[in-house]
Amino acid sequence: MSLHEAPALLRLVDQVRDAAARRSPLDIRGGGTKAFYGETPRGEPFDAASLAGIVCYEPSELVVTARAGTPLDELESVLAARGQCLAFEPPRFAPGGTVGGMVAAGLSGPSRAAVGSLRDFVMGASLLNGRGELLHFGGQVMKNVAGYDVSRVLAGSWGVLGVLCEVSLKVLPVATAAETLEFDRDEAGALAEFASWRSQPLPLRALAWHRGRLVVRLAGAAAAVGSACATLGGIAVAPDDARDFWQALRDQRHVFFRPTPAELSTGLALWRLSLPATAPPIDLPGEQMIEWGGALRWWRTAAPASAVRAAASGMGGHATLVRAAAKPDGAFARPGAALMRIHLGLKRAFDPEGVFNPGRLYAEF
Amino acid sequence: MSAQVQENPRSPADREQRRAQVVAALARVIPADAILSGVEQTAPYECDGLTAYRAPPLVVVLPQTESEVAGVLATCHALGVPIVARGAGTGLSGGAMPHRMGVSLALARFDKILRLDPAAGTAVVQCGVRNLAISEAAARYGLYYAPDPSSQIACTIGGNVAENSGGVHCLKYGLTLHNVLRVRGFTASGDAVEFGSEALDAPGLDLLPLVVGSEGMLAVTLEVSVKLTPKPQLARCIMASFADIEAAGAAVANIIARGLIPAGLELMDKPMTAVAEDYVHAGYDLEAAAILLCESDGTPEEVEEEIHRMTQVLAESGATRIEVSRDEAQRLRFWSGRKNAFPASGGISPDYMCMDSTIPRRCLAEMLRAIEVMSGKHGLRCVNVFHAGDGNLHPLILFDANDPDQMRRCEAFGAEILEMSVRLGGTVTGEHGVGVEKLNSMCVQFSPEEREAFFAVKRAFDPDGILNPDKVIPTLQRCAEYGKMHVHHGELKFAELPRF
Numbered sequence: 065m066s067l068h069e070a071p072a073l074l075r076l077v078d079q080v081r082d083a084a085a086r087r088s089p090l091d092i093r094g095g096g097t098k099a100f101y102g103e104t105p106r107g108e109p110f111d112a113a114s115l116a117g118i119v120c121y122e123p124s125e126l127v128v129t130a131r132a133g134t135p136l137d138e139l140e141s142v143l144a145a146r147g148q149c150l151a152f153e154p155p156r157f158a159p160g161g162t163v164g165g166m167v168a169a170g171l172s173g174p175s176r177a178a179v180g181s182l183r184d185f186v187m188g189a190s191l192l193n194g195r196g197e198l199l200h201f202g203g204q205v206m207k208n209v210a211g212y213d214v215s216r217v218l219a220g221s222w223g224v225l226g227v228l229c230e231v232s233l234k235v236l237p238v239a240t241a242a243e244t245l246e247f248d249r250d251e252a253g254a255l256a257e258f259a260s261w262r263s264q265p266l267p268l269r270a271l272a273w274h275r276g277r278l279v280v281r282l283a284g285a286a287a288a289v290g291s292a293c294a295t296l297g298g299i300a301v302a303p304d305d306a307r308d309f310w311q312a313l314r315d316q317r318h319v320f321f322r323p324t325p326a327e328l329s330t331g332l333a334l335w336r337l338s339l340p341a342t343a344p345p346i347d348l349p350g351e352q353m354i355e356w357g358g359a360l361r362w363w364r365t366a367a368p369a370s371a372v373r374a375a376a377s378g379m380g381g382h383a384t385l386v387r388a389a390a391k392p393d394g395a396f397a398r399p400g401a402a403l404m405r406i407h408l409g410l411k412r413a414f415d416p417e418g419v420f421n422p423g424r425l426y427a428e429f
Numbered sequence: 430m431s432a433q434v435q436e437n438p439r440s441p442a443d444r445e446q447r448r449a450q451v452v453a454a455l456a457r458v459i460p461a462d463a464i465l466s467g468v469e470q471t472a473p474y475e476c477d478g479l480t481a482y483r484a485p486p487l488v489v490v491l492p493q494t495e496s497e498v499a500g501v502l503a504t505c506h507a508l509g510v511p512i513v514a515r516g517a518g519t520g521l522s523g524g525a526m527p528h529r530m531g532v533s534l535a536l537a538r539f540d541k542i543l544r545l546d547p548a549a550g551t552a553v554v555q556c557g558v559r560n561l562a563i564s565e566a567a568a569r570y571g572l573y574y575a576p577d578p579s580s581q582i583a584c585t586i587g588g589n590v591a592e593n594s595g596g597v598h599c600l601k602y603g604l605t606l607h608n609v610l611r612v613r614g615f616t617a618s619g620d621a622v623e624f625g626s627e628a629l630d631a632p633g634l635d636l637l638p639l640v641v642g643s644e645g646m647l648a649v650t651l652e653v654s655v656k657l658t659p660k661p662q663l664a665r666c667i668m669a670s671f672a673d674i675e676a677a678g679a680a681v682a683n684i685i686a687r688g689l690i691p692a693g694l695e696l697m698d699k700p701m702t703a704v705a706e707d708y709v710h711a712g713y714d715l716e717a718a719a720i721l722l723c724e725s726d727g728t729p730e731e732v733e734e735e736i737h738r739m740t741q742v743l744a745e746s747g748a749t750r751i752e753v754s755r756d757e758a759q760r761l762r763f764w765s766g767r768k769n770a771f772p773a774s775g776g777i778s779p780d781y782m783c784m785d786s787t788i789p790r791r792c793l794a795e796m797l798r799a800i801e802v803m804s805g806k807h808g809l810r811c812v813n814v815f816h817a818g819d820g821n822l823h824p825l826i827l828f829d830a831n832d833p834d835q836m837r838r839c840e841a842f843g844a845e846i847l848e849m850s851v852r853l854g855g856t857v858t859g860e861h862g863v864g865v866e867k868l869n870s871m872c873v874q875f876s877p878e879e880r881e882a883f884f885a886v887k888r889a890f891d892p893d894g895i896l897n898p899d900k901v902i903p904t905l906q907r908c909a910e911y912g913k914m915h916v917h918h919g920e921l922k923f924a925e926l927p928r929f
Contacts, residue, residue, distance in 0.1 A: 403622060
């Protein structure tokens with residue numbers, strides 16, 4: 065059945081129109097697995113998960129179209145059955161996450177620096193705007209420059225522009241071969257290795273560092289992975305251990321990412337610093353995990369928010385407060401004044417009554 | 430607050446008066462020799478690569494510094510003068526076609542590579558740097574800039590950002606958007622802005638995908654940080670012949686379905702092959718209904734493994750002849766006809782119109798058959814090259830622009846191809862942009878509500894409509910006049926009714 069006629073869509077349209085008429089905020093929810101991330105949701109719970117199911121999947125087109133409420137694990141198992149995957153490895157913080165939530169959060173996993181971000185894999189989307197109109201942007205083809213690329217702006221928009229109803233994503237074949245190697249390196253040594261490897265034609269898929277251990281995942285054609293292993297050296301990690309390690313990083317199940325309530329109550333927080341990969345080691349108190357070959361640096365630290373943000377912006381990046389007992393200074397770094405004006409203009413364009421996830425991204429909207 | 434953009438005045442005298450006013454105001458912010466206003470001086474700027482569409486600019490400015498650009502923007506904003514930015518003017522959809530009452534902002538003088546950082550794998554370049562110049566500068570580090578539009582020897586990175594340009598290697602290496610980290614420039618009102626970041630993400634909504642491909646309508650790009658890619662050690666190409674279009678189409682699907690991502694996957698139909706062979710003598714199979722070029726790149730081991738698997742799939746898919754390049758010279762010869770498809774076509778016809786729609790790969794054969802029928806119906810020849818890996822078609826309609834009837838038939842033929850592409854679930858433009866050329870076709874692809882959303886996006890960036898007005902998004906009125914129905918993702922209303 066086409067999206068326009070889906071009963072679940074018609075119910076959502078009614079709810080949106082009703083909320084817009086009353087200017088009553090809606091808290092758009094899929095699986096609710098990312099409620100902890102960003103600013104605290106407020107508004108009437110709005111269940112967007114009812115619009116579910118894979119609409120179209122043609123492995124030879126390298127594209128899948130799914131309704132936003134489709135469980136992420138369902139989508140991934142359908143792709144896996146045909147030897148394909150979501151190459152950007154979206155995190156699954158808990159079971160039950162949905163495709164819509166994945167796109168709205170816009171987060172990518174360990175392979176991001178090598179293969180691109182979730183945003184790069186979005187090909188098209190259908191969106192319910194604040195007037196209850198269903199709009200389609202992009203499509204099911206990779207090369208598409210007709211009109212502004214609104215579908216990709218929805219990636220990481222945290223639902224502030226509208227209700228994501230359907231999305232088309234580029235998928236890729238699972239690499240035929242993969243190996244994980246590890247090396248003893250201090251932080252500076254690891255960053256230097258990352259820089260030197262990056263400029264070589266190596267099948268690098270993920271690069272991480274934690275507690276003196278540099279871990280690299282190679283993936284691609286068997287011959288290429290084999291010769292890269294010979295070039296790089298290091299110690300091969302057993303396949304099961306390697307899989308567990310990368311999954312714990314991807315889903316942030318590694319104990320590093322999950323401060324206990326007791327730890328949080330002491331002022332410890334989990335920060336995500338997105339930096340140019342070549343940024344030098346950062347001097348903060350606490351413990352660090354590096355991903356994306358140096359472009360993503362996670363910190364468990366009790367340092368004041370202002371110090372963490374200054375460290376990130378001083379190196380041309382930004383910091384997000386991911387887990388903390390409280391986020392009085394906001395979860396997300398803020399864009400400059402000119403960009404904020406554009407943000408407000410876009411919000412007005414898509415959600416004139418301000419009903420969708422107000423305050424989820426920034427207090428202004 | 431800016432004045433409203435001034436509509437075309439009635440008389441030439443009004444236009445001259447406006448020109449004098451704008452020139453006087455610009456002379457306060459930019460040296461006199463960087464302002465061109467005489468007809469002979471501005472004539473070279475009347476069109477871009479789409480020469481059939483022209484308009485004389487009111488004034489052309491050639492700023493040399495960012496503060497001059499800011500001054501020009503502030504001046505034009507205050508006077509309500511439209512601004513059309515341009516790079517090398519190689520665009521194929523009229524995106525840089527001047528506005529009759531506007532200033533053409535020629536940015537070719539911003540041609541410096543500011544920083545090349547091999548450890549980061551990035552380069553920071555000014556907007557007027559040529560696409561190929563980036564790869565040439567990065568070559569000494571074993572790096573290159575991956576997107577390679579066919580105009581790469583001349584086109585600028587600023588223009589690539591405006592059009593989200595592609596090339597023959599997009600399937601594996603992505604479009605401009607996937608290879609650009611950060612764009613710095615000005616908004617229409619002269620505010621300095623930066624989209625994206627040299628980190629892998631930036632705070633707030635990701636505005637970079639809006640700006641990349643916005644055809645100069647949202648902001649003026651002055652500086653771009655691009656991602657550099659390690660140059661593959663080796664590339665080899667397979668040339669495969671097919672006795673019918675359907676088998677060639679199936680071969681494309683089979684390659685992808687087997688988990689292979691070729692570095693390039695191109696198709697030429699029989700008429701195109703004949704034209705290209707005549708032009709470059711590449712040794713193409715003139716008996717074949719279609720030729721596929723399928724390239725693998727990477728380490729020597731990787732390429733050997735991939736070429737072996739690709740050859741196998743092509744053979745199983747019914748290829749009648751398969752040749753694998755033995756060395757670089759032969760690989761380049763295989764590509765020479767494809768790369769010269771446009772000039773070769775120019776040699777056999779007074780004019781050609783290049784279409785640029787994208788369709789799902791599985792519809793390739795159906796589309797080519799339909800184009801054959803349309804060719805007969807409109808009485809014009811058409812040769813086809815096709816970025817088969819991305820589903821991006823470039824039918825070249827051959828015609829004589831001096832014959833008004835041929836021009837009219839050519840436009841009708843082109844519009845029919847675009848409409849069919851939308852009906853098959855594709856898009857009217859894959860990489861050349863909408864510009865002025867495909868405004869009508871946008872009425873077919875997008876609903877009135879969607880087009881209004883595009884206008885609202887434009888207002889969020891450029892509330893007064895100063896930057897490149899009247900391009901890309903057709904007005905409601907224009908679509909009403911065009912009178913074609915809007916088709917959504919192949920979901921035509923009353924789909925059961927036959928249509929011809």
